[in-house]
Amino acid sequence: MNGILANAPLYAILSSALAAVAIVFTGEKHRNLRETWTVLASLAKFGFIAAMVPGVLAGERFEVALVELAPGISLALRADPAGLLFALSASFLWILTSFYSIGYMRGGKEDKQTRFFAMLAVCLSATMGIALAANLLTFVLFYEILSVATYPLVIHKGSEKAYRAGRQYLVYAITAGLVLVAGTALVYQMAGTLDFQGGGFLPADAGRGVLVTAFLLFFVGFGVKGGVMPLHSWLPAAMIAPTPVSALLHAVAVVKAGVFGFVRLVGFVFGPGLTGEIGLSGVLAGIAGITILLASFIAMTKDDLKARLAYSTVGHLSYVVLGVALLTPTGMLGGAYHIVTHAAMKITLFFCAGALYVHMRYTKVSELDGVGRRMPITMGAFAIGAIGLAGIPGTGGFLSKVLIAQGAAEGGEILFLVILLVSGLLNAGYLFPVFIRAFFRSSPKHTRYDEASWFMVGPIAVTAGLALLLGITPDALFRFFSVASDAMASVVAGGGP
């Protein structure tokens, strides 16, 4: 490791933190300059993350240790494959979200745009911190920053409903954060260290009672952000936020921080072996399975497009949890890969929902008859995302789902195979009607081509393309799949099953 790359994890975090400061000081008066900061920071951030990929795949680990947070525990960063996978997807999608936000915020003539862009940048810094944290305390630190920084974005609208959603969000997020702190303290008491390690670092002889307690604390701490039922209800409420927030934070960064927490928990704190021994993996998988099914059913009943997508997110987050909870290498690989594929697909859908709102003021599925004629690119992208989420072969969603299913089969869990199959059908059931209405019904209102601003349509097309590519050639773009495989290999090599 040499030169500028040695500290790349740090720069990846700092780039958007500095941008946030610059954004605040630039302000509304010079909004083109302000947006320049966002775009530059997102490009720089992704550049730093992407530059680490070859090194990490070659077995290097980029490590940075800053100040000591508590005796023996530093604020330390380490780019390992698992963290890089999450960082890579979140930072790449931020670039697209940056452009999209400009189109959305200006097109919708939203208030408080400076605050919006600044807090979004802070959220991305925190997300990178979560992804690249080398130990549990650093992870918790960024996790809490993310919780707090998301709040102003949730209440952005300033309506009573937004404040109510904000309060609900805070109650969930702060409780989860504190519970996480408690769990972390407990882990430190047992192990005397907090450094993540492939295959886990907790001593097996710590006593089942304490281990179970710690695991449950983490379950609540991560489950809230990860939208695991019954801890999910803040997420649909938080959809009151502007759509770029719903797209990037509530489909990619924040909620994935929660499920990524499960990856760290099972893969790098407890280790698959110990998780199995204390007998909680079955419970976790069961809860995830129930969440997958229930969320899909609820999504069907929602006419509001963003609410439908929110419940769909709840369901898909639990795919990741399920993959992790299966404890088999293939299952975990599928879970980890689903972080990426779901991110690409779901952000496409949210982007489409936002374009429909800004351009047409449509928020309900029942309003969409024939809109495909007016906005063919948007609705076409929606179709690609929806097909991917349903897991039709050829898409990224198919690949991650097959891996999870294979993991379930390896573990002899036929029940989960059935759940996966049913949920694929349900996904089709609530997502396909959206674009079928748009394309196959006609409406006198929509007769000619009239798309939203290219600031929005461009990112939509790119994410839809990414969703396709991830299925056809999983390794072509930024080598997502290799990174995911390496991540699971590091868990196994560390003494897993």
Next chain:
Amino acid sequence: VSQVPVLIPLSLLVSALLALLAGLRDPRWGHRISLAGASVSFLLALAGIRAVWGGGEALHYALGSWLPPAGIEFVLDSLAAYMTGLITFVGVVALVYAPRSLARETPGKEAFAYPAMVLLLTGLTGMCLTGDVFNLYVFLEIAALSAYALLAIGDRGAPVATFRYLLIGSLGGGFYLMGVAFLYFSTGTLNMADLQARLPDLVESRAVISAAAFIIVGLGVKMALFPLHFWLPDVYTNAPSAVAGLVAPIMTKVSAYAIIRIFLDVFPSGFLTEALPVASTVGWLSAGGIIFGSVLAVAQQDYRRMLAYSSVGQISYVGLGIGLANPVGMIGGLLHILNHALMKGCLFFIGGAVRYRAGVTRVPQMRGLGKAMPWTMAAFVVAALAMIGIPPTAGFFSKWYLLLGALQAGNWWWFAVIILSSLLTAVYFFRTVEMIYREPVEGAVAATVIMDSGDPGPRPGTGAAEVGDPPASMLIPILVLGVAILVAGLMNVVIVEALLERVVAPLGG
């Protein structure tokens, strides 16, 4: 350098007298001299910290060259250096802040307020530096008397509230003195080091046991240890903002310090945990106080009263550290003295700035101030996050040590109490944050002034139009404390390793 221990209170005492004389002619000179005296003592305290930093020898100074145990000894060890550094720092910041705020809230009384503030600092630093249990009582009363004077000049309710404080405080002081007398009968000495040498032979003595009980109860009253806290909320609510920002951060903390000092350096190790289970009693009472204070803070609408109840809860974190009686927990308690002083000082000053600019003191009236006073409210958000315990602010780290201490002691109840109270703290602070950053209602500030008839409000001609960040002399102290909250958080390991680890060494581990 060896005179530093005595020079700190002495420089403050002298400047208090000079400030009083000068202040009678011109209050501005009174302020300048007070500020100069506090600054000198702060520099001296820094010199003291440097001397003991990272394991340096403690500084001893025998007053009047009468060697202990006959004479009075001043000792600057790492705990005393830590405390005096904090006290004088808060003192300087408060004195910078005071003039504008006092002129608005208590016009005409500044001339006496400045010397009283410095005299309070004299008493508090003296308590931390003395090596003599009786001398500690003297400084305790100096601090208490000047605090009564300062607190009584506040709003309409202040004299009554302070009189109640005076009665209860004197009772507390009396209890402490009684305990000291019992100790003197039993051992024939008042010097702390001497007491520690002689007491191990006397642990069975009834007199010594009663002495310990009297001392702890007396200091417990002063520290506002639940359920002996009831004097505190009224006093803090009615005090002038500058005084509240000085008294609330450090006054009760120094009594907590005194308990820790007596616990660690006077009674033989194990005496207060085993022979007389004082530590665990203090811990359980503190656990009660944390919950009680947090719940009542949630119920308050007045900003200052909310902070006052929050103080009842927060001082109990220090008590919890004492109760844990293991090194990690005690470090958490000690660190919380510093952290909470910074946070609460910042918050009370912000309350004063809001009152200065908008003339309001109730949380619902603070609507829209986020836009009107951006820097002040940015500091508020930092302080609020620290109170809740969000990393990387200072408040997180004291809680972290306390959590580890509770785990080490195997005390799950206290562990749960810390988590639960953080949640309650989040409720009342985020409620305030939400109000502050809401869109202001047209003409809201003017309307609220009329509603709040108990408050003097801004003078005629100041109103909604003048709302903005306060003048620099008020804003800079707020921002300094806001930054200090972050610095203290990131530097906590340095502070712990260089100063506090040695303090808790008597606890073993």
